[in-house]
Amino acid sequence: MDRDECAAAAIRGDEEALLKRIDMDKQQLYGIAYSYMRNETDTLEAIQETVCRVWTKRHTLREPKFFTTWMIQILIRVCMDERKKKIREKPVEAYVQRFEGETHPDDAAVRLDLAAQVQALPANYRMVIALKYYRDMTITEIAELLQKPDGTIRTWLNKALRILRSDMAVIKEGIQDERGNGDGVGAERSGYAE
Amino acid sequence: MSAEMETELEQSVPGMRNDRERVDRAMEGLPEAALDAAIRRGLEQGLKRARRGRRNRLSLLISVSALCMILLLTAFVRVSPAFAAVVRDIPGLSGFVKLIEGDKSLLAALDNEFIQPVNVSVEKNGYKLTVDGIIADEGRLVILYSVEGPGVTDQSEIDNYRLLDENGMEVMGGISSSHFPIGDSENAGTILHDYIDAVMVENEKLPQRIRFSVKLEGEWLEAEFPVDHDRFKGKREVFHLDKPFEIAGQRFTIKDAVITPLQVKLTVVSDPANVKRSNSFINMALVDEKGRRYTSKGGFGELDAEMTFHFQSSYFEQPKELTLVAEGLYLSERYKTFVINTETGETIAAPDQRIALDSIEQTADGIDLRIGMSNLDKTDAMLGYTFFEHKGTFKDAGGKTYPILDRSGVQIEWSASGATPAYYYYRIPKAEYKQPLTFDVKQYPGYVLEPVSIKIK
Structure with missing residues (x-):
């Protein structure tokens, strides 16, 4: 068959x-x-x-x-x-916990933060990010799967990226603060800056 | 937004590439065995869920289908001016003839003296309930009764009624009363004639004894009487058909037809592969070789799975041929949702632009929603739709599921012409909802005209 x-x-x-x-x-x-x-x-x-x-x-x-x-x-x-x-x-903290459990020493901090941020996105944004950047699908393919017009997918994607970017900026500041205070968590995340 | 800007945005999210590589690495070791096991478990779960679904549908059948029947009944009732003058002259029955003249089966039954005189009366506080007679076959019981008492006229309204069997259990069937005020109130008579029409649910036997109560001017009166089953024993013709047919690309099979004195029952099964949801047939009727039409009042079940349609009976006419005719099919798309905001009254999504949330009312028992269907044409307006599943659920934006509350069935207000909008009433619990609310839609107006004609006999 x-x-x-x-x-x-x-x-x-x-x-x-x-x-x-x-x-x-x-x-x-x-x-x-x-x-x-x-x-x-x-x-x-x-x-x-x-x-x-x-x-x-x-x-x-x-x-x-x-x-x-x-x-x-x-x-x-x-x-x-x-x-x-x-x-x-579960409260949102649980996500961070779970990801910390799986961390590897190298780029753990970056992964932790980005993965957690993606997870915190509204479901539709998160799905669009997953399909586009982790599955390499085109806007048209994603539009077909989500049964939405191309324009909608494009809008979601851009909004998602903007949220991620602004969140990352906030996190970056936070980590630098912690580092300045000699916080242990901050030190662990030293591999953060690309 | 331009492609460059997109790229720029992507690059501005640090760690995306790294994270992607991490995911790729994690997926290299595809847990094949665990994945296969999950797929198998999914199928087993599906098999179980499908079985459970069927059971649920059976238990819902009674309420939903009873509703379906009553709606069609009222929509199709026409008081025809022609009726047998002979019947009018039968003593004691003249008061009822006008009431049942729209029903061919009952007129033919009276013509053929297929009536059981009862003459049981009860009196309480000056009010008197008399069951004059019944017309019954194995699947249908019509009670002809009259009421007298202070202030009672033939224009009075019966507040409520109840049908119990010999064990005090409610009779399982579609029960309707069609009381039309027949004269003007100035010349009103002092006796109220009315009838109750009970059509038994499939496989449910007509009780041996009936306890019939009516509530009038705040008083409950109960009369008890026997049903003589010998009068209709063996009076049935059965045709096993298994005839396939198709309307508007939807496939159906006529399973069988059972003809008894008071109705013809015809069971139609839908092909489970049908793409759209079939709601009913348009102007369905049985036609005999002389061109006489036996119309349908609806039936039990859901056409989308299996439905038994009830027609006026040809039993006493004894036609040589019978053909099922319909002008088309009512159908709707599956998996549509109705999304509303009950704080602002806004309709966010509807399966059809003619459907919208009309009003919201806070009551002691919950929040009452009135949903309007406007601009329905005559054909659309002929059918009552199960817009939401009876006793179904809905979700708020937080993903929380809530029940649609039961208001002793579903209330619908509509005009058969479609001149005014049809209103569907639903009640939901009072709760701290996260707006908007999403309801799964079952049936909504829509049809295809495509005549069919299938030989039954």
């Missing part, structure tokens, strides 16, 4: 065909989810939920050839919803 035949069988309710078809795209799914989630546990959870929704909503897919796009659209929605859920469950 080729991709489309497999997708068509999956839509009709063939479980094996569905698994086979998803297998063809799993690397891409993982890449997108990981770029957004930034940790393995949440990434796998998002993929699990996506497969679940793919199964229950399979009747709504008209053209088997759009299977991949359709599934990624679902994944994107799952990822963006996931964040909402997390925010309700």
Whole structure:
């Protein structure tokens, strides 16, 4: 069975065909989810939920050839919803904590700050950043996946970048302050300036 | 914004490239086994969720579909001037004939003396309730009753009514009353004639005994009477059809048809692969070889899955042929949302620009929303829509889920001509919402005209 035949069988309710078809795209799914989630546990959870929704909503897919796009659209929605859920469950500090746990000594501070800042963005901005800068997608590709006009995606991207830039400026100042006070955390972040 | 400015912006975010490389490195070691396991778990979860979904739909069926039926009923009722003069002369029935003259099945039943005289009366505080007779088959019960008492005229309104079976359980069905004031109040009679029409839910048996109560001028009166099942035993014709057909690119199958004295039931199943949500058929009817039309009053279920339509009965006419005809299909897009701000009253997104939040009222029990559908044409206005899932939920901007409160069914106000907007009333809890609120839309106006004709008999 080729991709489309497999997708068509999956839509009709063939479980094996569905698994086979998803297998063809799993690397891409993982890449997108990981770029957004930034940790393995949440990434796998998002993929699990996506497969679940793919199964229950399979009747709504008209053209088997759009299977991949359709599934990624679902994944994107799952990822963006996931964040909402997390925010309700945990205070923002938890993110920093989790990222600190994974830090490596080299550019840890930069990564920590940027990753945390991206995580703090509104879900749509964060998704656009993840797809554009971590998955190398074009504006048009992103627009198709998020089902928005190109112009909207461009606006989101620019707003996201502006927020990141201004946040980074604030963080930079903060770190310099800490350093000036001889704060230990500041010292650890010495690799910050590029 | 120009490309250069974009690049400049990108470069102004320090660490982006580094962070990207970090992500790439982390993904090089793709946790294949864990990923495959997550995919399998997702499928298992999906299988479970699909099963649960089906169960939920069944339990919702009764309330939602009962609603659907009543709406169609009222929209389709026409008081036709033609009715059998013979029937008018049957003693004791003249008061009812005018009431049921719009219903072919009931007139034919009366014509064929398919009526069970009851004559049970109860009296309380000067008020008297009489059940004069019933017309019943295996799936439908019509109670002809009258009320007398101080201040009661044939223009009086019944406040409320209740139908219980022999065990005191509510009768499961679509229950309606169609009381039309039939004369002017100056010459009002002193007896109020009315009838209650109960159409049983699929697979629900008509009770052996009925406890029927009406509330009038603040008084509840209850009369109890038996239903003689022998009168309609074996009076049914069944056709197993499994006939596929298509309207507007949506596929359906007619499963079967059951003809009994008071109704024809026709079950239609939708293809699960249908792209759009099918809401109902337009001007659906059964037509016999003499061109007589048996119209539908709606039915039970959801056409988007499976629906049993009820038609006026051809049972006593005994036609040689029956053909199902419809002029088209009511359908809507799936996965539409209605987004509103209940603080400003603003409608942010709607599936159709004719639909908007009309007003908001704070009451003791919650916040009442009135949603207006304007500029509906005659065809649009003929159907009542399940705009939001009955007893469904919605989300605020914080992602928190809240229930849509039950107001003993859903209230809808509309004119069959579409001349005035239709209003749908929903109640939501009082809460500290993060605006805006997002509701999933189920059905909304929209149709395609495409006639079909399918032979049933």
